[in-house]
Amino acid sequence: MTSHTLNELIAEGVRGRYILVRSDLNVPLDGSTVTDDGRIKASLPVLKKLSDAGARVLVTAHLGRPKGAPEDKYSLKPAAARLAELADFPVQLAADTVGDSAKELSSGLNDGDVLVLENVRFDARETSKDDAQRGAFADELVALTGSNGAFVDDAFGAVHRKHASVYDVATRLPSYLGDLVHTEVEVLRKLTTDTQRPYVVVLGGSKVSDKLAVIENLLGKADTILVGGGMLFTFLAAAGHKVAGSLLEEDQIPVVQDYLQRASAAGTSFVIPTDVVVASRFAADADHEVVRADAIEDSAFGASGIGLDIGPESASAFAAQIEGAKTVFWNGPMGVFEFEAFSSGTRAIAQALTDTVAFTVVGGGDSAAAVRTLGFEDAQFGHISTGGGASLEYLEGKELPGLSVLDR
Ligand SMILES: Nc1ncnc2c1ncn2[C@@H]1O[C@H](COP(=O)(O)OP(=O)(O)OP(=O)(O)O)[C@@H](O)[C@H]1O
Ligand SMILES: O=C(O)[C@H](O)COP(=O)(O)O
Numbered sequence: 001m002t003s004h005t006l007n008e009l010i011a012e013g014v015r016g017r018y019i020l021v022r023s024d025l026n027v028p029l030d031g032s033t034v035t036d037d038g039r040i041k042a043s044l045p046v047l048k049k050l051s052d053a054g055a056r057v058l059v060t061a062h063l064g065r066p067k068g069a070p071e072d073k074y075s076l077k078p079a080a081a082r083l084a085e086l087a088d089f090p091v092q093l094a095a096d097t098v099g100d101s102a103k104e105l106s107s108g109l110n111d112g113d114v115l116v117l118e119n120v121r122f123d124a125r126e127t128s129k130d131d132a133q134r135g136a137f138a139d140e141l142v143a144l145t146g147s148n149g150a151f152v153d154d155a156f157g158a159v160h161r162k163h164a165s166v167y168d169v170a171t172r173l174p175s176y177l178g179d180l181v182h183t184e185v186e187v188l189r190k191l192t193t194d195t196q197r198p199y200v201v202v203l204g205g206s207k208v209s210d211k212l213a214v215i216e217n218l219l220g221k222a223d224t225i226l227v228g229g230g231m232l233f234t235f236l237a238a239a240g241h242k243v244a245g246s247l248l249e250e251d252q253i254p255v256v257q258d259y260l261q262r263a264s265a266a267g268t269s270f271v272i273p274t275d276v277v278v279a280s281r282f283a284a285d286a287d288h289e290v291v292r293a294d295a296i297e298d299s300a301f302g303a304s305g306i307g308l309d310i311g312p313e314s315a316s317a318f319a320a321q322i323e324g325a326k327t328v329f330w331n332g333p334m335g336v337f338e339f340e341a342f343s344s345g346t347r348a349i350a351q352a353l354t355d356t357v358a359f360t361v362v363g364g365g366d367s368a369a370a371v372r373t374l375g376f377e378d379a380q381f382g383h384i385s386t387g388g389g390a391s392l393e394y395l396e397g398k399e400l401p402g403l404s405v406l407d408r
Contacts, residue, residue: 003177003406006046006152015054016111018145020173021046022165022402024157024386025061025079025116028338028369032078035338036369039157040082042386046154046178047114051089056109058144059116060097060165062158068124070096080116087114094118098140106144117141120165127163138168145173154178156185157365157387159402160394170405177406180386185403187383188394191361196326197223200358202318202349204229205332205366208249210389215259217396219266224325226271226318228310228334228345232293235260235272241294244278246307271321275311277335277342282306284339308342309335315348322352329395331363331388337370347374354380364388 009019023043028035050057066074080093091114095101102117109115120126125137141164142149151173153159158166159181169175201222203211208231218225227235230247237243238256263270278299279286290311291299299305310318315334322328330353334345350371353360362371363385371381378384385391393400 002408003403004175004408005182006049006176006178009150009152009176010049010053014050014150017055018058018106018109018149019050019055019152020058020060020141020145020149020169021050021152021178022155022158022169023047023059023061024155024365025059025076025083026063026157026365027079028366029078034078034082036365036372037082037086038368038372038384039365039386040079040086042180043154044083044086046152046180047087048089049179050152051112051114054111056106056111057114058106059114060120060141061116061155062121062126062165063119064121066119066121068121068127070118070122074119074121076116076119083116089114091116097123098137098144102144120163126165127161134164134168137164138172141165141169142172149173151175152178153402153406154180155402156181156385157390159387159400160390160398162401166402167405170402175406181403184385184387184391185394187361188385188391191327191329191359192395192397196359198325199327199329200224200226200321200325202226202228202322202328202330203231203332204334204346205364205388206230206247207389208234208247209252211332211392212249212252212255214392214396217398219259219262219268221395222268224269224271224321226321228273228314228318228349229332232273232276232310233307235270236293236296239272239294242297243307244296244299244301244303244305246296246305271317273310273314274317275313276307277309277311277345278305279308279342280305282308282336284341286341288341308339310345312344315345319348319352322349322356322358325356325358328353328356328358328360329363329391330361331367331392333366333370337374343374346370350374350376361385361391363391
């Protein structure tokens with residue numbers, strides 16, 4: 001990659017200039033409380049570097065997946081408030097992204113001030129597939145930077161998105177690679193160029209179709225794929241089992257069947273849970289029991305039971321695979337770890353990763369949040385990546401729009 005770096009931008013001089021920074025502030029919330037501020041802390045150094053150098057910093061970021069219009073629960077307010085607490089420079093939040101509030105507050109910035117613009121996904125043009133729509137939104141973001149602006153992409157977690165604030169602004173402004181993206185790419189590059197085998201990939205989480213898509217390119221690359229989290233039910237359904245009320249993407253069943261058929265010829269084996277924890281409903285205090293993975297509907301909750309974690313037998317089998325690995329990449333919690341009763345599978349995987357001598361990488365906002373909220377320290381893992389989908393797509397060898405657009 002031959003992108004220009006943040007240090008080059010600082011050396012050119014940023015005092016008094018408006019610098020647009022794409023950060024990943026997509027943090028987990030409980031109401032208005034940030035439950036894991038890892039991504040905010042990871043975003044701080046670049047903002048501080050620019051603030052110290054006298055830039056007027058405009059931060060763009062998304063939170064969650066709102067449907068292209070403002071929604072209170074997806075406001076960046078809690079994230080910006082936490083950023084302000086952690087920062088030793090002034091941080092404000094605009095009430096909109098490119099509207100009156102953004103314009104007024106940005107025009108009032110002093111050198112070294114930071115203004116977070118409200119969730120870019122409150123505007124449907126941010127994620128539009130139509131280049132002209134995205135371009136028009138990017139033009140409005142760029143207009144906030146005046147005549148001498150620049151763009152820094154520091155949102156590693158979003159580099160796989162061809163979105164206006166990630167991709168299109170970079171085609172309109174002199175653009176630079178942020179330090180966080182730089183570090184992430186260096187670590188992940190090592191993982192792809194010098195992969196020590198056996199290479200075990202652990203997949204879970206709830207963004208099922210996103211993650212099933214990456215398996216295509218992991219076939220042949222990973223020796224073993226351990227399947228947990230929400231996607232395990234699509235695997236069970238593909239094997240002909242009933243999954244009651246569990247998370248299931250029916251249209252993905254043929255895709256999974258195809259993977260299962262091609263796996264052994266590709267040299268990759270899947271390990272699918274043999275037991276799961278089934279709950280009466282999606283709640284922290286729900287009744288629950290461990291059942292065989294091929295008999296979920298036989299639980300006390302019948303067809304309304306919901307699988308919310310892998311069972312203990314599966315957790316041990318996964319841990320044994322991890323123990324024998326030389327490289328482990330983990331993305332996506334094994335279950336609904338936010339509820340104590342359904343956190344055992346995720347805890348067992350985190351423990352196995354800390355016990356192994358393998359090089360371990362944990363990728364993803366929720367995965368990183370899981371290991372921290374379950375009491376593990378970042379230092380117990382080889383690397384904790386801020387990117388979930390982004391790190392998976394990088395490992396697949398896919399071209400990432402947010403990186404390639406910076407490549408000169
Ligand atoms: N069986 C399940 N049913 C429903 N939700 C589940 C299940 N297992 C895990 N989850 C949920 O998956 C969520 C995390 O999934 P996600 O795919 O977003 O992970 P991530 O890749 O680490 O995060 P990010 O995409 O933010 O980087 C957690 O909130 C967890 O509760
Ligand atoms: O959480 C993430 O992985 C990144 O912030 C990207 O979010 P997205 O999957 O909603 O684009």
